[in-house]
Amino acid sequence: MSSSSRFITFEGIDGAGKSTHIASVSQRLRERGAEVLNTREPGGTPLAESLRALFLHSSMDGLTEALLVFAGRRDHLRQVIVPALAAGKTVVCDRFTDASFAYQGAGRGMDLAVLATLEQWVQEGRQPDLTFWFDLPAEVAAQRRAAAREADRFEQQDLEFFERVRAGYAARAAAAPQRFARIDASLSVAEVAAQIAAHLEARGC
């Protein structure tokens, strides 16, 4: 396991296929000797999970969403992520701050400079080492979601919203190309798994 890829995040619009691959990636890392901690955002601690329930089910504006999600993130970092990394574990997190830039920033139209300030305050410079970005057209993701589950507050948004979110992820990826691994998530499950494996191999994971 490469010591430089221990904080790994999964990102993408809802229905992109993240959940389908997180367990098998974690298993692969374990087989290669890593002690893996799986977690998620919004959430990851009792406090942040309480905020997640409000975030997902109460109506609010983009700034309120951002304040809630960054409050939960602060607790998650202090209670879980930073101690796990300090103990030598690999942290695999289903979504992190790129989602705030994509959903609250690009999706809701929140000022990116405010988000960048919150990011700096809350993370104090800490970033994931590797981010898998599951990229696919909003229409394909919507079809997958419709076949799979009931929509939550975010999943009820229209295709234009999710295309803005997708563009928000593209902008974050362009700004940090070393950290981001773009996955063509429109392909089959097996082809997506092969892309992920290739990225991990390239990084010695």
Ligand SMILES: Nc1ncnc2c1ncn2[C@@H]1O[C@H](COP(=O)(O)OP(=O)(O)O)[C@@H](O)[C@H]1O
């Ligand atoms: N590559 C794929 N091709 C077709 N369907 C997929 C693919 N990956 C995932 N799915 C299906 O799409 C739906 C959403 O996938 P999921 O992993 O829950 O996405 P996410 O966690 O990104 O919201 C699920 O029903 C899943 O089985």
Ligand SMILES: Cc1cn([C@H]2C[C@H](O)[C@@H](COP(=O)(O)OP(=O)(O)O)O2)c(=O)[nH]c1=O
């Ligand atoms: C972490 C985060 C998530 N979200 C949104 C994206 C998702 O629609 C929702 C819940 O995320 P998640 O539990 O990952 O949803 P799913 O597994 O169904 O894809 O929260 C934000 O808007 N901002 C954020 O900072």
